[in-house]
Amino acid sequence: MRTEMDMIGSGNQFFAGIDVGSTTTEMVVVNAAGEMLSSAKTATAGDVLGAIRFVLEVCRQGLGGGSELTLPVVATGYGRAHVACATRAVSEIICYGAGAHRLEPEVCTIIDIGGQDAKVIRVDAQGKVVDFAMNDKCAAGTGRFLEMLAHSFQIELDELATLAATSQKRLKVSTTCAVFAESEMISLSAQGESRADLLAAAHRSVAERIAALLRQVGLKSKVMFCGGVAQNAHFAQVLAEELGEALIIPAQCQMVGALGAALLAARDKN
Helix, strand or coil: CCCHHHHHCCCCCEEEEEEECCCEEEEEEEECCCCEEEEEEEECCCCHHHHHHHHHHHHHHHCCCCCCCCCCEEEECCCHHHCCCCCEECCHHHHHHHHHHHHCCCCCEEEEECCCCEEEEEECCCCCEEEEEEECCCHHHCHHHHHHHHHHCCCCHHHHHHHHCCCCCCCCCCCCCHHHHHHHHHHHHHCCCCHHHHHHHHHHHHHHHHHHHHHHHCCCCCEEEECHHHHCHHHHHHHHHHHCCCEECCCCCCCHHHHHHHHHHHHHHC
16 A cells, blocks of 8 residues: 555655645645755645645656655644654744745744634744744634635635725724624624725734734744735735735745745755
8 A cells, every 4th residue: 555655755855844734735845955846735625634645746746757755754734743754743833934034034023824823933043933922712813714704795715805905994893703703794794884895804803913913922024924815915915004014925925834844854864
């Protein structure tokens, strides 16, 4: 029976990082110099093992189909224990520090907003974690809140930013629970408030929660914004305004944790 490691193989100096998140699973392969050679992303969709197999195969194909990877493979994310081929598992906090530092060595603060949690991380000049704060108890400060509203208002997730940007009236979400906030917005919609104004208020609400999280660790320039919500251009603008700070958003903003894991794998080998 083939295992994940059989699919990867061994031989060449390639190193992998796999970030198994609750919403998406990412994988990055680097060489000994830390250069990204291949990457893959898929929805976790409740099938952790299937998602892991998928990114492994995509990365293998990305390296030419017949290419092989060498241990170690570092796993991170909430489902890291399920990566059978990993030589070790590392907290995503540490991996984000390593990945962000690789992409922008001067970064001191990292903000990651995913589907189920939000993290704010302070790192030193070497990318090592100095302090962090995390919200994984309530959806109100995560991408899940915006997903809930998109579903409630029957619009596509990628339409959120476009619609929120057309807002003409500043509304305030008064509740602090995602479920109650969603109910409040549905009620306001029934009273005639526009979807654009309600979605803009939701974006500000999440940004305010991230700012509060950031105050726990202290903001220090430069700031990198990662995770799936970083792809929402309107939210990135709102967050930058809330923080009074320009944000660095990597082109592959969802790959930062997997990249950091791959870099740690390369360091292990050395």
